[in-house]
Ligand SMILES: [Zn+2]
């Protein structure tokens with residue numbers, strides 16, 4: 438559809454790929470499983486190593502070094518320092534075909550690990566002025582290790598591979614530090630997709646809400662788009678004993694917070710897609726007997742379609758303006774100019790690749806998951822080319838995934854049998870896509 442594979446190939450003409458490559462052969466299920474099985478011990482070792490040495494967004498220097506070293510060992514041309522610490526490598530299959538991108542994220546979270554795994558993190562750092570632990574509480578250690586495993590397995594199959602695979606190791610999925618750019622958006626800005634234009638992009642996320650052995654997906658809107666907002670309510674300061682001389686921004690913002698609850702509950706058709714308006718912070722006032730001049734509210738809006746987003750933002754504007762006016766106050770509603778888009782699984786691509794997932798885990802273990810109200814930086818890649826993002830179960834079979842510690846928990850735990858499944862699933866998705874000729 439979009440790619441001239443020859444153009445991508447020309448950039449890397451002379452790629453020295455692989456002393457240990459297999460001769461050209463059919464990439465059937467048994468061959469692919471054998472390639473993945475061979476890489477699995479390394480994948481687990483990488484994952485544990487990265488888990489023990491977590492790094493926050495835009496600071497993934499050790500992880501990026503490990504990734505780049507392993508990719509170079511495979512004979513791939515490796516580009517580092519993209520969007521600060523990002524690493525990108527292209528594998529050119531020996532047979533002609535499309536280019537696909539596969540993305541993993543590398544960053545950890547400011548969470549103090551409480552699991553008792555032998556490779557638990559003891560790393561600490563300063564975050565927002567406080568001393569905190571650093572933990573791979575979202576499982577990006579597993580994503581990075583699985584993508585390295587995929588690069589190794591597909592490199593070994595290069596002679597038979599009909600097309601090219603762009604491996605993207607992304608920094609700062611959880612957001613860059615204050616005042617910095619980062620993540621998928623910055624990688625795209627620095628031209629990752631222009632240098633190696635892919636026809637499709639794939640990603641996966643280890644997911645506590647699914648058991649190891651299961652994978653999950655949705656077609657269409659999958660993870661929420663997020664708008665961050667700030668409301669500044671301007672009133673008039675006065676002594677707490679003489680409220681009639683004030684325009685009270687605290688009372689005004691209290692009414693606003695209550696009224697904002699009706700934006701979704703009385704305007705949005707939530708029978709098709711959920712929407713959420715959350716106020717997460719209220720800041721105003723300093724003393725018990727002074728009515729302050731201003732109050733600031735901070736919050737997030739989560740939506741799944743452009744129409745729904747427009748509706749929610751418009752009703753918020755009405756409530757903020759008119760509640761302020763009814764109290765004689767004024768208010769500013771300011772949305773971040775960097776919203777996260779909806780993570781959208783292209784329906785045609787989804788339909789095409791789901792059989793690959795089923796071939797690995799069996800029909801019964803492919804679950805359609807409900808809309809996920811968290812957001813995902815992968816959305817930026819999937820806005821550029823058709824994307825498919827799926828979830829890989831990692832909760833031990835003996836545990837109920839509904840109550841297992843969720844992603845971002847300090848007890849987040851990965852049953853590593855899920856990593857083996859994720860590697861096999863992504864291998865099959867990529868190879869099946871290339872074998873069937875991309876979008877041609
Ligand atoms: Zn996360």
Ligand SMILES: [Zn+2]
Pocket residue numbers: 575576577610642
């Ligand atoms: Zn994550």
